[in-house]
Amino acid sequence: MHQHPHPSRAAECWHGARDSLPMLLGAAPFGLIFGTLALPKGLSAGGALAMSLIVFAGSSQFIALSLVAGKASLFVVILTTLVVNLRHALYSASLLPFVSALNQRWRAMLAFWLTDETYAVVLYRYGEQDASPYKQWYQLGSSLAMYSNWFVWTLLGVLLGASIPSLQHLGLEFAMAATFTGIVIPMLRDRPMVVAALVAAAVALLGRDLPYKLGLMLAALAGVVAGMLMERFAAREVAA
Amino acid sequence: MSGYEIGVVLGMALVTFSVRYSFFVLGDRVAFPDWVKRALRYVPVAVLTAITVPMVLLPDGEHWQLDWRNAWLLGAVTSGVMAWRRLPLLAAIGGGMAVYFAWRFLVA
Numbered sequence: 001m002h003q004h005p006h007p008s009r010a011a012e013c014w015h016g017a018r019d020s021l022p023m024l025l026g027a028a029p030f031g032l033i034f035g036t037l038a039l040p041k042g043l044s045a046g047g048a049l050a051m052s053l054i055v056f057a058g059s060s061q062f063i064a065l066s067l068v069a070g071k072a073s074l075f076v077v078i079l080t081t082l083v084v085n086l087r088h089a090l091y092s093a094s095l096l097p098f099v100s101a102l103n104q105r106w107r108a109m110l111a112f113w114l115t116d117e118t119y120a121v122v123l124y125r126y127g128e129q130d131a132s133p134y135k136q137w138y139q140l141g142s143s144l145a146m147y148s149n150w151f152v153w154t155l156l157g158v159l160l161g162a163s164i165p166s167l168q169h170l171g172l173e174f175a176m177a178a179t180f181t182g183i184v185i186p187m188l189r190d191r192p193m194v195v196a197a198l199v200a201a202a203v204a205l206l207g208r209d210l211p212y213k214l215g216l217m218l219a220a221l222a223g224v225v226a227g228m229l230m231e232r233f234a235a236r237e238v239a240a
Numbered sequence: 241m242s243g244y245e246i247g248v249v250l251g252m253a254l255v256t257f258s259v260r261y262s263f264f265v266l267g268d269r270v271a272f273p274d275w276v277k278r279a280l281r282y283v284p285v286a287v288l289t290a291i292t293v294p295m296v297l298l299p300d301g302e303h304w305q306l307d308w309r310n311a312w313l314l315g316a317v318t319s320g321v322m323a324w325r326r327l328p329l330l331a332a333i334g335g336g337m338a339v340y341f342a343w344r345f346l347v348a
Contacts, residue, residue: 022333047245054253064252074244078251085259087287092263093272094283100268111261116291123284124329171344173295174312178319178336180292185323185332187285196282197289204290205297216290223286224279231278 006132016121016141023117023142024149026175030058031150034065035157041069045158052154056113056147059213060084083212090220091119098126102136110136113143117176120183191234196227292316309347315340 007015031052038048043065051061060081067077091114099107122139188194200223207215241249272280298304299312308314319336323329 019330022330022337044241044245047241047249050241050249051252055249055256057252057256060252060256064248068245068248074247074251077248078255081252082255082259085256088256088260089262090283090287092260093276094280096263096266096272097277099264100266102267104265104267107264107267108261111264112257114260114264120284120288171311171340174315174340175333175337177292177295177312177316178333178340179329180288181296181316181319181336182323182329182332184285184288184292185320186326193282193285197285200286200290201293204294208294208298216287219290220283220287223290224282227282227286228275228279 006130006134009134009137012132012134012137013141013144016125016138016143017145018141019125019138020117020121020142020145022175022179023121024145025172026179027058027117027146027149028153029170029172030062031153032157034058034061035154035159036161037062037065038154038158039161041065043068048158049151049154052151055081056150057081057085057088057115058150063212080212083214083217086217087116087213087220088114091116095119095122095126098122099136099139106136110139110143113147115146117179118142118146120180124183192227192230195230196223199223199226311340311343311347314343 034052035048038051039045043051051064055061063080063084064077067080072080092111095114099110102110118139121142122135125138126135184197188197200219202219203222204215204219207218209215210218294301296310296312296316297306299310305313315336318339319332322332322335327335
C-alpha cells in the first residue's frame with residue numbers, strides 16, 4: 001500500500017490550473033490586444049471569438065490578423081498558420097510518451113489545447129518521479145485554465161476595444177520569461193544540455209527577423225542536433 | 241461572418257489541430273527508435289530557450305539591451321539562479337517577477 005496516496009483527479013486538475021497562473025497573467029495582455037485589434041484589422045467580433053475558441057494559438061492568430069488586413073488569400077493564411085505552428089509537432093512528439101496509454105478522445109482533447117505554455121508547465125509535472133496515474137488531469141487543468149483565460153481576454157478586448165487601459169504596459173509578459181527560465185535552468189545539468197541551450201539561443205537570436213517564427217523552429221532543431229552531437233562526442237571521449 | 245472569414249477560422253483550426261495531434265494520434269501504436277527518444281530529450285531545453293533568450297536580451301523586440309538597466313535580464317537571471325539552487329518553481333517565478341517589477345519601478 002502507498003504511504004502517500006496519489007492526488008485525486010480533481011486535485012491534479014486544480015494543481016495544473018494553479019501552476020499555470022503565471023502563464024495566465026502572461027497571456028492576458030496578448031488576448032486583450034488580439035481582441036482589440038481584431039475589428040480594426042477586418043475580422044468580425046464573431047470571427048475573432050471563434051478564432052480564440054477553435055484555433056487557440058496566439059502567435060498564429062496575430063499573424064492571421066495582419067494577413068486578413070492585407071487581404072491575403074485563404075491559402076496563404078492557412079499555409080502561414082501551418083508554418084507558424086510547426087513547433088507544436090515537436091511538443092506533440094515530446095509529450096507522446098506520457099500520453100500514449102490514454103484513449104483517443106483524451107489524446108485528441110489534450111492535443112487541441114497544446115500551447116507553448118501548457119507544454120512547459122506539464123513537462124515539469126510529467127518529469128516528477130511520483131507514479132500518479134492521473135497526470136493527464138494535471139494537463140487538462142492547465143489546458144482549461146489557459147483556454148478560458150484566452151477566451152475571456154479576447155472577449156474583453158473585442159467588447160471594450162481601444163477604450164481600455166492598456167494592460168500591455170504593466171509588463172505581465174515577463175511572467176512567461178520567468179517561468180520558462182525557471183523550467184529550463186534545472187535541466188542544464190550535463191554538457192550536451194548546456195550546448196543544446198546555447199546553440200538554440202544563438203540561432204534564435206540570429207534568426208529572429210525571419211518571418212513566420214521560422215527562426216524559432218530552426219533554433220529548436222539546431223539545439224536538438226547540437227545536443228545529440230555533443231552527446232556522441234562525450235561518449236567517444238569516455239570510450240577513448 | 242463572410243465566407244472568407246469562415247474559411248480562415250476553420251482552415252486555421254484544422255491545420256493547428258493537425259500539427260498538435262500529429263504525434264498524439266499514434267498513441268502506443270508506435271515506439272520511437274532509441275535515437276529519436278534521445279533527440280526528444282533536448283526539445284524542451286532547445287525550444288524554451290529559443291523562445292526566452294530573445295525576449296530577455298531584446299525586450300522591445302528590436303534593440304539589444306545588455307546592461308543593468310534591463311529589467312527583463314535581471315528578472316530572468318533571478319529566476320534562473322533561484323531555480324538552479326533547487327527552489328520550488330513558483331518561488332523562482334515569483335522571485336524573478338518581484339525583481340522585474342521592482343527594477344522597472346526603480347529604474348524607470
